[in-house]
Amino acid sequence: MSTLSINDLRVEVATESGPKEILKGVNLTVNDGEVHAIMGPNGSGKSTLAYAIAGHPKYTITGGSVTLDGVELTELTVDERARAGLFLAMQYPIEVPGVSVANFLRTAKTALDGEAPKVRTWVKDVNAALDRLGLDPSFSARSLNEGFSGGEKKRNEIVQLELLNPKFAILDETDSGLDIDALRIVSEGVNRFAAQGDRGVLLITHYTRILNYIKPDFVHVFVNGRIVEEGGPELAENLEVEGYERFIKAAAAS
Amino acid sequence: MAAPVMEAVEALESHLHPTPSFAIDDHPYPKGQEEIWRFSPLRAMRALLTDAPSDACLTWAESYPEGVTTRVISTAEAQLMVAEAPIDRVSALAAARSGGAQVIEVPANAELTEPVSITLSGTGQHVWGHLVFSIGAHSSSTILLRHEGSASYATKVDVLVGDGARVNFVSIQDWDDDAVHGGHHSVLVGRDAQVRTVTVSLGGKVVRLAETAKFAGPGGSLEQFGLYFVDAGQHIEHRLFVDHNAPHTHSNVDYRGALQGEGARSVWIGDVLIRKVAENISTYESNKNLVLTDGCRADSVPNLEIETGEIEGAGHSSTTGRFDDEQLFYLRSRGISEAEARRLVVRGFFADIIRRIGVPEVEEHMMGAVERELSVTMGSYA
Numbered sequence: 001m002s003t004l005s006i007n008d009l010r011v012e013v014a015t016e017s018g019p020k021e022i023l024k025g026v027n028l029t030v031n032d033g034e035v036h037a038i039m040g041p042n043g044s045g046k047s048t049l050a051y052a053i054a055g056h057p058k059y060t061i062t063g064g065s066v067t068l069d070g071v072e073l074t075e076l077t078v079d080e081r082a083r084a085g086l087f088l089a090m091q092y093p094i095e096v097p098g099v100s101v102a103n104f105l106r107t108a109k110t111a112l113d114g115e116a117p118k119v120r121t122w123v124k125d126v127n128a129a130l131d132r133l134g135l136d137p138s139f140s141a142r143s144l145n146e147g148f149s150g151g152e153k154k155r156n157e158i159v160q161l162e163l164l165n166p167k168f169a170i171l172d173e174t175d176s177g178l179d180i181d182a183l184r185i186v187s188e189g190v191n192r193f194a195a196q197g198d199r200g201v202l203l204i205t206h207y208t209r210i211l212n213y214i215k216p217d218f219v220h221v222f223v224n225g226r227i228v229e230e231g232g233p234e235l236a237e238n239l240e241v242e243g244y245e246r247f248i249k250a251a252a253a254s
Numbered sequence: 255m256a257a258p259v260m261e262a263v264e265a266l267e268s269h270l271h272p273t274p275s276f277a278i279d280d281h282p283y284p285k286g287q288e289e290i291w292r293f294s295p296l297r298a299m300r301a302l303l304t305d306a307p308s309d310a311c312l313t314w315a316e317s318y319p320e321g322v323t324t325r326v327i328s329t330a331e332a333q334l335m336v337a338e339a340p341i342d343r344v345s346a347l348a349a350a351r352s353g354g355a356q357v358i359e360v361p362a363n364a365e366l367t368e369p370v371s372i373t374l375s376g377t378g379q380h381v382w383g384h385l386v387f388s389i390g391a392h393s394s395s396t397i398l399l400r401h402e403g404s405a406s407y408a409t410k411v412d413v414l415v416g417d418g419a420r421v422n423f424v425s426i427q428d429w430d431d432d433a434v435h436g437g438h439h440s441v442l443v444g445r446d447a448q449v450r451t452v453t454v455s456l457g458g459k460v461v462r463l464a465e466t467a468k469f470a471g472p473g474g475s476l477e478q479f480g481l482y483f484v485d486a487g488q489h490i491e492h493r494l495f496v497d498h499n500a501p502h503t504h505s506n507v508d509y510r511g512a513l514q515g516e517g518a519r520s521v522w523i524g525d526v527l528i529r530k531v532a533e534n535i536s537t538y539e540s541n542k543n544l545v546l547t548d549g550c551r552a553d554s555v556p557n558l559e560i561e562t563g564e565i566e567g568a569g570h571s572s573t574t575g576r577f578d579d580e581q582l583f584y585l586r587s588r589g590i591s592e593a594e595a596r597r598l599v600v601r602g603f604f605a606d607i608i609r610r611i612g613v614p615e616v617e618e619h620m621m622g623a624v625e626r627e628l629s630v631t632m633g634s635y636a
Contacts (some may be wrong), residue, residue: 018632054587057579082589098602107598108588143602163546 002032002069002085004168004200008062011045011052022048024225025064029204030168031230035194035201035213037236040222041244044202047091049222050172054088055081068168085167089157089174095145101156102126102140105163112164129159132172132192151182158189166199168192175210187213208240224251271495271525274339278305280352281343290342291465293453293521293553295489298460301380302344302408302436310379317371321586323359327386331355335386337442341464341495345438348382348408355384355410357396362390362416369396369424369613376405376433383409383437387423390415391444396612397423403600404430409437413451413465417444417471422612423451428623429458431488436462443503445471452610453509455482456623460489467505468497475504479606480522481620482625484550486515493523496530509537512600513550514631519555524556524570533564543574544603546596547582547631593632599627 006016011023022045030036040046052067055078065072072079096104105126110116117125127137145153153189154174161169171190177181191214192200203214211219211233219235220227221244228247229235272290277283283303284291295301309372318324327335332355339348349355358370374383389398393416412425427435435458444450455461467476482490496505511520524539543552556570577596585595601624608620 054583056583077591077592078583078586079595083588088587090587091582094578094580096581096585096602098605099598104585104588107590108585108596111589111591111594136546161589167594193438 004030008064030200032198035216036218037216045225047224050170085168087169089171091173093153111201150177170202212226223247281346301348301406308380312374315373319366319368321633332627337440344408344436347412351382353386356362357386357390360395364393366395369398372400373400375403378404380406385411387413392418394420400426407435411439415447420448427455433458434460438464441467443469443474446473448475450477453480462491464493464561466495469500472500472502478507479610480509482511484513484518487517491521494524498528498535501533505537510542512544516549518550525570528560530561536566539570541572
């Protein structure tokens, strides 16, 4: 049994006019075997939640805690959090010129496992993962994210998800900018990961479209730095029809 | 009346560059404020700027593929066999006091599968040197010129590339810490020739190279790649000048450096002149510097002088900065430690240049050299 627990998380960023609070007390528990969707309008702070949990230096945690199986993540460095079992699929994966996908994957796998993967099986595993995401084996020789199309970047994130196989994955708007074929392929990857049964998924999205392919167990509506409503998959269907308007008004009124 | 005016315009030398000349008096001892000397460590370079005789030589280790010949020519003969006359005092002294030039010739139409390899090593002597590489028309070759050991070395290197030839000219400065190396590498790109130069400067107290190139006819293509890794107290300076003096020519310059340690200093000057005659040319120059620690200084000055608007394209870029936080975050979010992430980024930064060398064992050696440099500030590679 594995648990990612977020308690009263408060986060601010530095702006020209001083620090600004983005997350205003977030509470959320994700158990293994569960898929949670966080849905919210632009600027609600849902991406901030993802990056703050992963430890991006831009965000300062001013209160609360994030624990993974009891380990306080906020006291760990970015790479220590990953080694504790956390993975963040990014909305805008970063280009690292001159570092091949293959080298990057092997280096990450070695760092996570504490030993280099076995050469023979590893190359096979990488090629199989690429193939499942509809990518050619030659893809692994390319510079990481450099010159990748938007779809290739997202597929590459899911290749990493499958090969690195963390305990918990946060997917930050993995669906944005994908055509329907890529969306289906990427969703299948996430579903394979979740189907292992002992992994947790936190799916952050603006649109309900991806929820046609990935069925969440829980849906959270995120507005103005906190979760304002929680429910099952029916909440997403509700949002599809009504939009976020009702929640934005309620948040403004409170 | 129009024709003489045109000629007068064409005869004008670029204001950024001194007039090339073999006469030592045309290159007075610099005071330090001169445009071409204002970044340079004159005191450390004194021996290279002082007109004093020396018969000393570097030790040569050569490997010439079949067909490649070599001979020595007199100083007077050498003046007639250069890509360009010396552009500064160091190279003027080198040409005048070297007692002649060593000529290495790749015959016309040769297809060399092995590199022409020359390793010059010193044991602390002061040397004036002049090398002329004559690359025959329509030949294909790789030239490897390596510098090792310790020396005070002033040099003039000319690379004369025949029409239609393809050459990859690699110069590696892998000196010991106390070496001082200054000089002028000049390339003459033949009609329709394809020239690539790779300049790698790693070791030495001072390395200061002027690298100039011009075209002997239309259609030539020039790629110049550079890599430097500057440690504490080191001064590494590359001064490039591409003279687009013929139409339908192409140039691309990409130099990348990393600096680490107190007093590490790099200078990169990237000048391009597009003359009125040089219609339909394209040029791009880029310099990137990665500053790894405090106490370093990187000067990067690209200049474009354009005398005709009838060109395909011209541009330049220069960046100097520390590690990209977003790159490090991305790598570390996959469990990779900060030190390892930095190493990956630096290796990636240089890998693009190193793969241009085209000689696998030298490429491996250079990746290893970068690795060793990195271990200075980032700990040894696990």
